[in-house]
Amino acid sequence: MGTEPDVIVEKTASDVTVEKTESDVIVETKNLTKTYRDFWGRQKVRALKALDLEIRRGEIFGLLGPNGSGKTTTIKLLLGLLFPTSGEVNILGRPATDVSKNERLGYLPEESYLYRFLNAEETLDFYGRLFKIPGAVRRQRVDQLINMVGLGSARKRQLREYSKGMTRRIGLAQALINDPDLILLDEPTSGLDPIGTRNMKDLILQLKEKGKTIIMSSHLLGDVQDVCDRVGILYQGELKELGRVEDLLKVVEQTELRVSGLSDDAKKKIEKIIEEDNSKLLFCGNPTTSLEDLFHDIIAESEARPGKRVRGGENAK
Amino acid sequence: MILEHPIPPFFEWIGPAALNWLLAVAALTALALLISFIMLLVRRGSQQGVKAMGAVISDAWQDLRYFSWKRCGAMALLAIRESIRKKVVVVCVVFLVLLMFGGWFLDPGSKDPARLCTSFVYQTTTYLVLLLALFLSALSLPNDFKTKTIYTIVTKPVRASEIILGRILGVGAIGTVILLMMAACSYFFVSSTLKHTHVLNDNEDLTYVTDEDPSSLPPDTVVAKGYTRLANGHKHMVEKYANGTLRVLEENKHTHAIEQVTEGDMIRYKIGPAQGAMQAKVPVYGKIKFRNADGFERERGINVGEEWEYRSYVAGATDEAIIWTFENVTPAKFANGLPVEMTISVFRTHMGNIEETIMGALYVRNPVTGLTAETHVFNSEKYTTKALHIPVEIDKSKVKNRPWLVKKTNDKASFEATPVADLPQKETYNVFEDFVVDGKVEIWLQCLDSQQYFGAAAPDLYLRSADANVFFNFVKGYLGVWQQMLILISFGVLFSSFLSGPVAMVSTFGILVAGFCKTLFLDIAHLQALGGGPIESFNRLVTHENMMVDLPNTFSTHLGQAFDHIAAGFLSIIGLALPSFSDFNYYADCVANGYNIPLNAIIVHLVTTLSFVCPLFVAGYVVLRNREAAKQ
Numbered sequence: 001m002g003t004e005p006d007v008i009v010e011k012t013a014s015d016v017t018v019e020k021t022e023s024d025v026i027v028e029t030k031n032l033t034k035t036y037r038d039f040w041g042r043q044k045v046r047a048l049k050a051l052d053l054e055i056r057r058g059e060i061f062g063l064l065g066p067n068g069s070g071k072t073t074t075i076k077l078l079l080g081l082l083f084p085t086s087g088e089v090n091i092l093g094r095p096a097t098d099v100s101k102n103e104r105l106g107y108l109p110e111e112s113y114l115y116r117f118l119n120a121e122e123t124l125d126f127y128g129r130l131f132k133i134p135g136a137v138r139r140q141r142v143d144q145l146i147n148m149v150g151l152g153s154a155r156k157r158q159l160r161e162y163s164k165g166m167t168r169r170i171g172l173a174q175a176l177i178n179d180p181d182l183i184l185l186d187e188p189t190s191g192l193d194p195i196g197t198r199n200m201k202d203l204i205l206q207l208k209e210k211g212k213t214i215i216m217s218s219h220l221l222g223d224v225q226d227v228c229d230r231v232g233i234l235y236q237g238e239l240k241e242l243g244r245v246e247d248l249l250k251v252v253e254q255t256e257l258r259v260s261g262l263s264d265d266a267k268k269k270i271e272k273i274i275e276e277d278n279s280k281l282l283f284c285g286n287p288t289t290s291l292e293d294l295f296h297d298i299i300a301e302s303e304a305r306p307g308k309r310v311r312g313g314e315n316a317k
Numbered sequence: 318m319i320l321e322h323p324i325p326p327f328f329e330w331i332g333p334a335a336l337n338w339l340l341a342v343a344a345l346t347a348l349a350l351l352i353s354f355i356m357l358l359v360r361r362g363s364q365q366g367v368k369a370m371g372a373v374i375s376d377a378w379q380d381l382r383y384f385s386w387k388r389c390g391a392m393a394l395l396a397i398r399e400s401i402r403k404k405v406v407v408v409c410v411v412f413l414v415l416l417m418f419g420g421w422f423l424d425p426g427s428k429d430p431a432r433l434c435t436s437f438v439y440q441t442t443t444y445l446v447l448l449l450a451l452f453l454s455a456l457s458l459p460n461d462f463k464t465k466t467i468y469t470i471v472t473k474p475v476r477a478s479e480i481i482l483g484r485i486l487g488v489g490a491i492g493t494v495i496l497l498m499m500a501a502c503s504y505f506f507v508s509s510t511l512k513h514t515h516v517l518n519d520n521e522d523l524t525y526v527t528d529e530d531p532s533s534l535p536p537d538t539v540v541a542k543g544y545t546r547l548a549n550g551h552k553h554m555v556e557k558y559a560n561g562t563l564r565v566l567e568e569n570k571h572t573h574a575i576e577q578v579t580e581g582d583m584i585r586y587k588i589g590p591a592q593g594a595m596q597a598k599v600p601v602y603g604k605i606k607f608r609n610a611d612g613f614e615r616e617r618g619i620n621v622g623e624e625w626e627y628r629s630y631v632a633g634a635t636d637e638a639i640i641w642t643f644e645n646v647t648p649a650k651f652a653n654g655l656p657v658e659m660t661i662s663v664f665r666t667h668m669g670n671i672e673e674t675i676m677g678a679l680y681v682r683n684p685v686t687g688l689t690a691e692t693h694v695f696n697s698e699k700y701t702t703k704a705l706h707i708p709v710e711i712d713k714s715k716v717k718n719r720p721w722l723v724k725k726t727n728d729k730a731s732f733e734a735t736p737v738a739d740l741p742q743k744e745t746y747n748v749f750e751d752f753v754v755d756g757k758v759e760i761w762l763q764c765l766d767s768q769q770y771f772g773a774a775a776p777d778l779y780l781r782s783a784d785a786n787v788f789f790n791f792v793k794g795y796l797g798v799w800q801q802m803l804i805l806i807s808f809g810v811l812f813s814s815f816l817s818g819p820v821a822m823v824s825t826f827g828i829l830v831a832g833f834c835k836t837l838f839l840d841i842a843h844l845q846a847l848g849g850g851p852i853e854s855f856n857r858l859v860t861h862e863n864m865m866v867d868l869p870n871t872f873s874t875h876l877g878q879a880f881d882h883i884a885a886g887f888l889s890i891i892g893l894a895l896p897s898f899s900d901f902n903y904y905a906d907c908v909a910n911g912y913n914i915p916l917n918a919i920i921v922h923l924v925t926t927l928s929f930v931c932p933l934f935v936a937g938y939v940v941l942r943n944r945e946a947a948k949q
Contacts, residue, residue: 076947079468079471079472080471080472081468081471081472081946081947082788082945082946082947083945097372097376098379099379099380099383099474099475099476100383100474102380102472102473102474102475105472107468107469109465109468109469109599111465113464113465113467113468113469114466114469115395115399115466117398117399117402117403118402120397122398126391126394126395127469127473129388129390129391129394130385130388130391130470130473130474130475131473131474132385132387132388158402171469174469178473217457266542302404
C-alpha cells in the first residue's frame with residue numbers, strides 16, 4: 001500500500017504546529033448548501049443556504065444559533081459526514097470528503113458516540129490505532145489523556161457505566177488522541193456541570209495557546225463569548241452575522257465605567273459632567289458578577305475553607 | 318459416497334471457472350454502475366452526476382492506494398471485542414446443551430453410528446454458526462449508524478474499505494474461534510459416543526461347532542461361534558479358530574480387537590475398544606466406461622428406467638461390463654496390492670429368491686495387452702460397501718486368456734484382438750508387472766446372474782490407498798462450515814452497509830435460504846420449474862390449478878407468463894451472484910461417510926469462497942464510501 005500523504009509539520013519551540021504548504025486559511029466553504037431529501041428524492045428541508053466562510057489558523061471560531069439553525073449540519077459537512085448538495089468545502093487544504101484530512105483533525109460530537117462495551121483505555125487505544133500511532137507512543141498518550149480528563153480511577157470501567165459528564169470527557173480525549181491541528185467541538189459543554197464547563201473552556205483556551213484551531217458550535221452564548229475569537233451566527237440555515245466577538249458585542253454608542261471606592265460626591269460630579277456633555281446617564285450602580293462566576297467563587301471558597309460557609313448579606317448576623 | 322458433481326482437478330477447473338466469474342462480475346458491475354449513474358443523474362443533474370461518478374472512481378483509487386492493514390486490524394479487533402462483550406459465547410453453551418441432550422435422540426443401534434453422530438454434529442454446528450454469523454455481520458454496522466458511533470470512526474483517517482474488511486475479518490475471526498471450539502466438543506462427543514466395548518464369556522457365549530481336537534484341524538477352521546453381550550445397541554459375532562485365535566466380526570461398520578487371557582483354569586476374553594468406526598479413507602477414483610454386449614465402448618450403460626440417471630447399468634450373464642480405468646497406480650502407492658472398495662446398485666428384473674444375493678465378478682485387466690484375471694466372484698447386496706483385495710501376486714488359474722478388447726468405434730475393422738499366444742505364460746502374475754502399464758490399469762465388473770443388472774457411477778468403485786488421520790479429517794470437515802460462514806458474513810456486511818439491521822438480517826437470511834436451494838432457484842429463473850415462474854405459480858395457487866395442467870388460454874395467463882419472462886431475466890442475474898451453500902456439504906458428507914477430504918476439493922472450494930468474498934467486499938466498500946454517515 002502507498003505511503004499516506006502525511007502533512008508536513010514542524011514543531012517550533014512553543015510547540016506550535018506550523019504547516020509549510022498551506023495558507024493560513026484552514027477551513028473554507030464556498031456557497032455551501034445542504035438540502036435534506038426524503039427516500040424519493042423530494043426536498044424536505046434546506047438546512048444550509050450558500051454558506052461562505054473562512055476560518056484561519058490558531059483562532060477559536062464559534063458557530064452560534066438556535067436549535068435547527070444549521071450549526072450541526074455545517075459541522076457535519078466540514079467533517080464529510082454529510083455530502084453538500086452544492087458548493088465546496090475545503091479543510092486543511094483538502095476536500096471534506098478526502099479521508100486523509102482526518103489525520104490532523106479531532107472531533108467531539110454533540111453527544112459522545114462511543115462504543116459503550118469498551119473501557120476508557122480500550123477506547124483511546126482503538127482510536128489511536130486508527131491513526132497508526134506506534135504502540136509505545138499510543139500507551140503514553142492514552143495515559144496522558146486519561147489523566148488530563150480526570151478519568152484515572154475509571155480507566156478500566158466500561159463506558160456503559162459512565163455518567164454523561166464522564167462520557168463527554170472521554171469523548172474529548174478521543175478527539176485529542178492524534179494531537180490534531182484542527183478541532184471541531186459540537187456543543188462541547190453540553191451535559192457538563194459548571195466545573196466541567198469551566199474545565200472545558202479552560203482546555204479550549206489551552207489548546208488555542210498551543211496553536212490549535214478550534215471550531216465550536218453552541219447555543220450557550222456565555223460559553224461562546226468566553227472563549228471564541230470570532231463567531232458566525234446562523235439562523236434558518238443562513239449566516240446572519242460574522243465577526244470578532246469583542247467587535248460584535250461592543251455597544252459603540254454606550255460607555256460603561258467601573259470604579260471601585262467611588263464617593264457620593266465624586267459620583268455627583270461625574271453625573272454633572274455627563275449632563276454638561278448633553279449625554280444621558282442610563283445606569284450608575286454596582287456592577288454584578290455572572291452567576292457562573294459566583295458559583296465558582298463559592299466552590300473555590302468552600303474548598304479552601306471546608307465547613308458551613310458564612311458570608312455577608314441580609315441574612316448575616 | 319454419491320458424487321453427482323465430482324470436483325474436477327484444480328487446474329482443469331480454474332480456467333473456465335475464472336472466465337465465468339469474470340463474466341458474472343462484469344455483468345453485475347455494469348448493472349450496478351448503470352443504476353448508480355441513473356440515480357446520480359436524476360438526483361444531481363447530468364453535469365454533477367458525471368462529476369460525482371468520476372469522484373467515485375478517483376476516490377476508489379486513493380482508498381486502494383492508502384489501504385492500511387493496521388487500521389483494518391483495529392476494526393477487526395473492535396468487531397471481536399464487540400462480539401465477546403455481547404456474549405456470543407452463549408452459542409457455545411447452546412451447542413453444548415444440544416450435545417448433552419442430542420445424544421438421547423440418536424439411535425445407538427444404528428447401522429452406521431459414526432455417520433449418524435458426525436452428521437448430527439456437523440448439522441448442528443452449521444445451523445448455529447451460520448445463525449451467529451448472520452446476526453453479527455448484519456447487525457454490527459447498522460448498530461454503528463444507529464448509535465452514531467460511526468461518526469467517531471469516519472472522522473478518523475479510516476477508509477471505507479478498512480471498515481468493511483475489518484468487519485468481515487473480525488466477525489470471521491470470532492466465528493472461526495467458535496467453530497474450532499465446537500469442532501473440539503464435537504470430536505469429543507462423537508468419539509465418546511462411539512467408544513464402547515463388549516463382554517464375551519467362554520462358556521456362556523461361545524458354542525463349539527465341532528467335537529474334533531482343534532490341533533488336528535487346519536488352523537483357520539472355525540471351532541466355535543457366538544455373540545458378544547449387547548453394548549451400544551448391538552452385538553458382534555465372534556469366531557474362534559482351530560489355532561486358538563479369535564476374531565470379532567464387523568457389525569455397525571466397526572470391529573474390536575480380542576485377546577484370550579488364561580488365568581489358571583479360567584479363560585477370559587478381553588475385547589478392546591471399537592476399531593474402524595471412524596475412518597478417513599483416501600479413495601483413488603478412476604474413469605468409468607461401459608462395454609455393451611457387442612464389445613463396443615459406451616459412456617453410459619443401460620437405462621433401467623430409474624428417473625435418477627446418476628448410475629448406469631449392465632445386464633447379467635452377458636459380455637457387458639462396467640470398466641474403471643485408474644491412473645498413477647504404482648507399487649509405492651499400493652505396496653500390498655490393490656484394495657478395491659465398491660458400492661454397487663443391484664437392479665432385479667425378477668425377485669427370484671429374495672434371500673439370495675446377486676453374483677458378480679471382478680477382473681483386473683491390462684489396458685494394452687488385454688491380459689485379464691478374474692480375481693473375485695462375490696455376492697452383491699444393494700448399496701452395501703464391499704471391500705475386495707487384489708493381491709500383488711495372482712495365480713495363473715485366475716488369469717483368463719480372453720483378450721477382451723474394447724472397440725473404440727462401431728467400425729469392425731478397428732477391432733483388434735491381442736493374440737492369446739502373445740500373453741506371457743507364468744505360474745504367478747504380478748499386478749504391477751503384468752497388468753499395470755504406465756501406471757494405468759483397468760478394473761472390470763460383471764453381473765453373473767441372468768436378467769439381473771449391476772449399476773454404478775464413477776465414484777462407486779475406487780482403490781483405497783493409505784488412510785488419512787481421522788482427527789485431522791474431522792477438523793477439515795469444518796472447513797465447509799467455515800467457508801459457508803465467510804460467504805454469509807460477506808453478504809451480511811454488504812447488506813449492513815446500506816440497510817437497517819433487521820432488513821439486512823432478513824436479506825442475508827434470504828441469501829442463505831436461496832443459496833441452499835440454488836438449484837430450485839435457477840430452475841425458477843430459467844422457467845424450468847414445475848408450475849411456471851413466480852406469477853404463474855401464484856396464479857395456480859390462487860386458482861387451485863394442478864402444476865401439470867396447462868392454464869386456460871386467456872389474456873391474464875399470457876400477461877402473467879410475460880411478467881415471468883421478465884422476472885426470469887432478473888432472477889438469472891441474481892442466480893449468478895448466489896452461492897451454492899449446499900455444495901459445501903461435501904465436507905460433512907466426506908467425514909460422515911468415512912472419506913478423507915482431498916486437498917484439491919479444499920483448494921477449489923477456497924477459491925470459490927474468495928470469488929464471493931472479494932466482490933462482496935468491493936461492493937460493500939463502494940456502497941459505504943458513497944453513503945452519508947450522518948442523517949438530518
